[in-house]
Amino acid sequence: MSEIIVLHNPRCSTSRAAVEAVEAGGLEAFVRNYLTSPLSRDEWLDVIAKLDGEPGDLVRRDPNFERSGLKDDEVATAEQVATVLAERPELAQRPVLIRGGRAIIGRPKSRVPAFLA
Template sequence: MLNTNTDDSTTRAGFMPFTLYHNPRCSKSRQALQLLQEQGIEPQLRKYLDEPLNLDELKQLLSQLDMTPRQLMRTGEEIYRELDLANTELDDAQLLDALLQHPRLIERPILSNGKQALVGRPPEQVLQLLK
């Protein structure tokens, strides 16, 4: 039977719904959302500052991104310096804990299709996942 699902978040055949890990106060995140909407995509929004990721979700996202916890960190945040997260002796478990305790450290925006994810820096980068 033909799939007649009209959910805008699934407009690309063969992909799970798109999820945008989003901070509405971030201009880059808002720009990424606008670019997606201009392409006819209405992603599910995960406002990760209001609804923080749990450990399993964070590990899954890192796997989709093919990144380490350190690579996902916003190094310009004050909490990054306060916690001395540039310290190369910190292991991934410690960095994951910092990301979980301080979700503001997570780079944004991130677009996921359930299998792959991309950081939208610059915001146009999210369009690569639509191809």
């Protein structure tokens, strides 16, 4: 079976639930804490190319986003999103699961089991 990569924030309960789902399924995964081991711009572009959804979906619209001064039109394209997340990994949605040629944002939690099946 193909390797699964989980872009993980251990402080997030949804992210922890995704890691637990991988383990409960007896699957092998590489779990990467994207805050302590940030992705490069090129790595984010690779994730975006595999993403089920729009590039801007990867950016959290939370208080950190508001404090950053960014606007939605500044995180609309793959290039913009990759640049922003490489510079500010705390703005990344979590968790992100990657398997083969596909990537999903594991939010809500109910998306994860179908992706792992």
